Amino acid sequence: MxxxxxxxxxxxxxxxxxxxxxxxxxxxxxxxxxxxxxxxxxxxxxxxxxxxxxxxxxxxxxxxxxxxxxxxxxxxxxxxxxxxxxxxxxxxxxxxxxxxxxxxxxxxxxxxxxxxxxxxxxxxxxxxxxxxxxxxxxxxxGIRNRFDDIADSARDRWAKVGDVAHRIEPDLKSGHGGLRDVQLLDHLAAAQLVDRPSGEVTEARTLLLDVRTELHRIAGRARDVLRAQDADEIASTLELGDRFDLARAISGAARAVAFSAEVGLRAAKAALPRRGLSALRRAPVRRPLDSGVVEHAGEVTLARDAAANRDPALVLRVAATAARTGLPVAAGTLHRLAETAPELREPWPRAALGELLSLLGTGEGMVDVIEALDRTGLWGRLFPEWGAVRDLPPRDRAHMWTVDRHLVETCAQAATLTTRVSRPDLLLVGALLHDIGKGRGGDHSEVGESLALQIGRRLGFGERDVETLGAMVRHHLLLPHTATRRDLDDTATLSRIVETLGGNPLLLDLLDALAEADSLATGPGVWSPWKRALIRDLSGRVRALMIGEPPPGPVRIADTAEQAAAEVVAGVEKEGRPQLRLISDQDLATVVIGTPDRPGALSAAAGVLALHSLEVHAASVTTEGEVAVASFAVSPRFGGLPDPAVVRHDLGRVLDGTLGLAEALARKERDYAPTTEAVERTAPPRVLWFDDEATGAVVVELRGQDRIGLLHRVAAALEDSGLDIRWARVATLGASVVDSFGVSGPGPDGQVPRTDRRRIEQAVLAATGKVRATSAKR
Known part of the structure; x- marks a missing residue:
């Protein structure tokens, strides 16, 4: 009971x-x-x-x-x-x-x-x-004639539904590692091709069944997809802690089932009865692949004379060979290595480190191989620190993988970027370890740094390289956070990064590549053209400052941005009406808007851009005499760029009061409104304050769920609160946003008194509204 x-x-x-x-x-x-x-x-x-x-x-x-x-x-x-x-x-x-x-x-x-x-x-x-x-x-x-259909239907289902272990909202029945895969093993056993499922799979089946049973009971109808809003109640009922504990348990169970299903299909294929001419053919020969490693029957296995109990690099050589050739490692080989392979002593032999780097350098080929090593305990023996992140669910909804899988996926992405850096070995290992500090409490970057130092020494890197690995892990968020949340035109920001990195250009290059790999491995839409441009621009400026060269110009779509600003100022002074220039270049564009100087210029312009489905990535505001100039870096969310004349016309209507911006945005939002269920499962928004000691700037940061016209509403709330907005940076991470605003307040040197901050926070939170859309349009 x-x-x-x-x-x-x-x-x-x-x-x-x-x-x-x-x-x-x-x-x-x-x-x-x-x-x-x-x-x-x-x-x-x-x-x-x-x-x-x-x-x-x-x-x-x-x-x-x-x-x-x-x-x-x-x-x-x-x-x-x-x-x-x-x-x-x-x-x-x-x-x-x-x-x-x-x-x-x-x-x-x-x-x-x-x-x-x-x-x-x-x-x-x-x-x-x-x-x-x-x-x-x-x-x-009839199993021989039907086996291909059995295997193909299973793989088609896996490709269509995805992994139970790594989905935020997994399909417990049909997903890869779900209940249908347990049944698949039963069906193969009924054909006498494989043994009955192991005790680990039986335990996994019980957990998946229990969760599905509770899901039916809570939903009041048949459902197989575990939604985030149901997970806490199910975890509590099953006495498994919270939804993160439940997700971790499901991930471990599903990975056991998925691994057994994959191995079962391969074992079943090898055990198919041979008839007719196939029965007369010779058994598959062993094809040498590497020292002590051969291919046999489409799998990587050990050579007959392999010194499994004396060769410390053999495990990694087998793994690297499998990743390089795309062949799976035979289950028997994995179990034999788990039982007989010697422990790698600190520091690792050079050959072992070389095989590890060979494995990591294969990119996508290593993902399934590392999964197989992990399921048989071999990966944990190589990296004992892995246990804390194994099956650990992400706390951020932008992440689509468990933490351990995210580390592997980041490493796979980094393998495609190794020619951009002078130390590809450090990039690969740093990518593998960048989030290793999660799951232990405290700041995961600081915890991860100490672990990276420990692992780097064990792998056999020199002390300087070990320090670089530690710094990569400690500062892996430095470039993306600075690029998307700070004013890059402020030299104090650049100087602080140079000081943080110790003036080390190698470390800067590694962090630049790691930022891209990390974003690509996080989830769809996290690595956008604008984010790429921002980080490249920041890296270029910091590198120039490190080596004493003139910094490159700011990120602009074209050098005509300054000319466009001058043109809109002249146009407003001459006509007294809003002016707009649009400069486009492939994925990105710059919109320069000039209006008579008046409160609310930024929010009004941002709202009109949202009406035309333009996603704002960055914004800045300056004043030239009696003219307010707002510059926006944008990209079209759907289709192409709008007609500038139409955008300018709508902006004029907003400013003269003939177009109600709030009502127009509300109508557009209703067209893209999420379901009630989507609204219920969004995290509450947060407002954070940062007093930048290096630049003296006050930064207000909003973290929340995206919504059409959000930049307009938040900017209006800040303006109505008596703040001047100097710049804005907008980062969209899936359905979530991190919007940062550099502001000036009424205090000395533009400071915002702490007594006013609570009031401003409430105004910003109110601007986020109760209805949040899942699309990124501002």
Whole structure:
């Protein structure tokens, strides 16, 4: 029994609930069969969830009425199915003779899977057993001809649904590592190609079933996708902590199932019966791949004379070979290495470090190999620090992977950037370790630095290289945070970075490449053309300052930006109306807007750009006499850039009061409004203040959910609070934003008194509104 924390009452645990549901349905069905005369030459059998005794609260019933030539079978079927339909129970039903059952199992893979799980409910048990044995015999006899379809359908499903282990909202049933993969292993075992699932897979199956059962109970309907807003309640009910603890448990279970399913498919293929001419062919030969490593039957395995117990680099050589060739490592080889491979002593032999770098340099090829090493304990032996990040769910919704998988994906991205740096070895290892400090409490960059120093020494790097690795981990967020949240035209900002990095150009180059790899591995949309331009610009300026050269010009789409600013100033002074210039260059564009100097110029311009689906990445405001000039770096969210004349016309209407900006934005927002469920699961917004000691600037940072016209609303809130906005930086991370504003207040030197900050925070939070959109349009 479990305690329902909402009402204090006790209720059945998930396994007990499934048992009760199965017993209840079995009792009703058997009673119904007895009352309508299903006994001689007829039988009712369950397949699917009821057949496996895995019935969740809102699972459909999968039933087959078997008969051996009975004339009244239609009457029996009607009297059986109609009460279930009338009760609103989901029903998948069929009526078969034994011959028909075997025939449909031979032609329909889904039907075959169901009949392999056949369980007798009522009627003639001999008839049920006859069909069960005939289906299983036909399954074993025809498995060679059906195996490709089995493997292809599984891989197609994995590609379509994705990994259970790494999805923020996983499909517990159909995802890679989900319940269907456990059933796949059962089906392969029924064909006598593999053994029954291991104890680890059985435990994983129980956890996935328990979570799915609770998901049905909470949702009040059949559901297989675990949503974030349901996870906390399910975790509490199952006494697994919070939703992050639940996610970590599910990830570990799913990875065990996924690994077993992949190994099972390969083992099954190797065990397929050989007939005809194939039985006369010679067994596959062993093809040498590297020292002590060969290919056999499409897998990487050990050579017969490999010194598995004496060669400390053998594990990494096998892994690097597999990643390089794209061949999987044989399960037997992994287990043999886990049992016999010697420990790598500190410092590692040069050969072992070389094989590690060879593995990491293969990019995407290493992802599955490292997963295989991790599932068999070999990766943890190489990197004991990995345990804290294994299966650790991200706290930031912008991340699409667990922390350990994110580290591997970042390393894979870094492998494509190694020619940009003079020390590709440090880039690869730094990418692998940059978030290693997570899961331990405290600042993960500081914790990670000490771990990176420890690991670097163990790997055998020299002391200077070890210090560089530690600095990479400590400062891996320095460039992206500065580029997207600070004023890059302020020399004090650049000087602070030079001082932080100790004037080391190598470290700067490594951090530049790592920032790109980290962003690309985080999730879709995190590495945008504008973010790339900002970081390249920041790196170029800092590098020039380090080596004493003149800094490059600021990031602009064209050198005509200054000319455009002069033109709009002249136009406003001459006509007294808003002026606009748009300068485009492929993905990015600069919009320069001039208006008569008045409060709210930035917010009004930002709102009009949002109306035309332009995503703002950065903004700055200056005043030339009686003219306010706002410059925006933008990109079109949909299609191409709008007609500048139309944008200028709408801006004029906003300023003269003939176009209600708030109402227009609200209408546009309704067109893209999220569902109520999407709104419920968004994190609450936060406002942070930074007093930059290097530049003297006051920075207000908003972290929250994106919304159409958000920049307009927040800028208006700041302006209405009596602040002057000097610049703005906008970073969109998936559905979340981090918007930073350099502001001047009424205090000495433009400071914002702390007594006013709480009031300003409330105004900014109010501007975020209650309805938040998932698209990034401002």
């Amino acid at each position: 479990l305690l329902d924390r909402q009402n204090g009452r006790r209720r059945l645990a998930p396994d007990a609930l499934r048992t009760a549901l199965v017993d209840l349905h079995d009792f009703w069905l058997s009673s119904r069969c007895a009352s309508i005369g299903i006994s001689d030459r007829a039988a009712l059998v369950a397949v699917g969830a009821l057949g496996r005794r895995e019935l969740a609260p809102y699972s459909d019933l999968d039933l087959v009425l078997l008969h051996d030539g009975r004339k009244d079978v239609d009457r029996l079927a009607d009297q059986l199915w109609y009460p279930l339909w009338d009760a609103g129970i989901g029903l998948d039903h069929s009526v078969r003779t034994p011959g028909q059952a075997v025939q449909v199992a031979a032609t329909d893979l889904r039907a075959a899977y169901g009949l392999l799980e056949l369980r007798h409910i009522a009627g003639d048990p001999a008839l049920s057993e006859k069909v069960k044995q005939a289906v299983r015999q036909a399954w074993r006899a």
